[in-house]
Amino acid sequence: MQKRLLSTESLTKTYIMGEIHVHALRGVDLSINSGEFIAIMGASGSGKTTFMNLLGCLDKASTGTYILDEIAVHAMSDSELTLIRNEKIGYVFQSFYLLPRTTALENVELPMLYCRKCSLHERHQKAMHALDVVGIKDRAKHFPNQLSGGQQQRVAIARAIVNDPVFLLADEPTGNLDTRTSIEVMAVFQALHKQGKTIILVTHETDIANYADRLITFRDGRIISDKVNPNPRIAADDLKTLPKMDEED
């Protein structure tokens, strides 16, 4: 029996734009266990991004409950949410969101700067370890503009895992990458999943979603399907079949 990681109940989100009320989410019930690799799919406007923002505590729900790691997140204040974001969630964004003019290592250290726990030395070690996990330890002193897209996304993943969060939230992580690099990044995610990380992936590409174990589809602010992926693709295998490209260096 796997441990329940998070659950939402009748989660809604309504944006008020002047006179018009936009119902982005119309009651979402979902529960996710630890160690799952989930892909959330849906066309634009389906509410998947809104749902992701709520899961990631980047935004607050209008109504409904959200329990994360046995904490009632929906009732929390802004500053408490800040702490949740820092300690429990790792983010990977479509356009990487690395700080410019800041080395890969410093970017990875960023989440640790905002928590009290680690010493300078510890921070450095953990950041180096995270870079090692995603396989770009040798690029630690490079600036983002000196790295390829795939490398930048790996730095972002390293940043997401450095604080050892309870789950990783990836918003279209391959949206800005070519096919091969996309699969490479998915390989990184699958490797992390094998190590026991919970991963929630938001994407509109079925190809990419097929690397996940469970597929959830959104439409018009509701979940319309939630099924187990019978045979997920293995990114490491797919890479072997693809012709080698002479990028990344």
Place this chain on the structure above:
Amino acid sequence: MSIWGIIRIALKSLTRNKTRTFLTMLGIIIGVAAVITMLAIGQGAKKIVEDQVNSMGTNVIMVTTNFSQSSSNVRQAAGSGNLLEVADVTAIRDQVEGVLYASPVFNSWGQMKFEGNNWRTGVMGVDADYFYIRDMKTSSGDLFHASDVESGTKVCVIGKTVADNLFGDVDPVDKIIRIRNIPFTVKGVLTAKGQNVMGSDQDDMVVAPYTTVYTRLLGSHWRNMMVLVSAESKDAIQIVQQDILDLLQSRHRGTTSEQFDVRTQTELADTANSVSNTLTILLASIAGISLLVGGIGIMNIMLVSVTERIKEIGIRMAVGAGKRDVLLQFIIEAVAISIMGGIIGILLGFGAAKIVGNTMKWSIAVTPWSVILSVGFSMAIGIFFGWYPASKAANLNLIDALRYE
């Protein structure tokens, strides 16, 4: 997160954008440097005035006659209304309590000659007390004494300017110069005093016993006399001033107090000080305005910087920076800019004050409080003008900030 961590983050983000940081700093640098320099110049001017006032002697009171205020209200020729006599001087010295020294001063002019050299300057006829009142000493030779005054010897001491012009490299002591063709023995050369408050050269004069000047140099028609008195302490000056006025009125029947002018060095100093204070305030306020403009410059850049870094702020917030962290980061950035600018400004101001001091031969005084003032002020500017952009940054909506392009 700890305040040190935020300071580290703030400083890092400043060093990442050195040009922008420096340009922002420039306003504060110039402002602080201007304040320091202007205050230093003002203080220097004040110090010069003080020195000059002190060079007149200590606790000096000057007694003269008000020529234009005759009893009949008819303006009389200068000198003809002079009431003061040498006997008044003795009376002041002997009868007014708190008077240390008193000396008559007769002013005259004359052509001096020594061998081939000529020099025209003022000759002062005074009592030996005069040297004590004005705190005069000789750099070579000797002063003349009370006995010289009593017997009316033809001796004199000369100022440095006179010595330079008349003697050049020759030692003037015991040489005989001719003042209006009357031979005087030079007993000594006075220590140089420089310019006085009015800007005239205090070393360009000859001092001789008043008895000698009175009988040999002054004609009977021109005996304009002034009395110089020194009080025993600063506190005594006011009482002595009044007592002298009362004494003179009782000695000269039928005169009013308006006919005598009893002035103190303090009054002179007060006037000069208020002028230099006004000057200082004027200069400092101009400099203060430039400091203010510098502060607005900081706000400007910080605002631009917030807009430019909306995404960065979003990223920081997403990975766990709270409102407080963002607020502090931006305030610390602003304060760091203004403090660094302040320090550079102080050094620059010091330098500028030194250069001004050297070129104008002023003793420029950079006071500690002007440093404290400008550092405190620039820090306050940092907090004040940093607050608005910082709170703007801290109150950004996370989602909007992240999605901002």
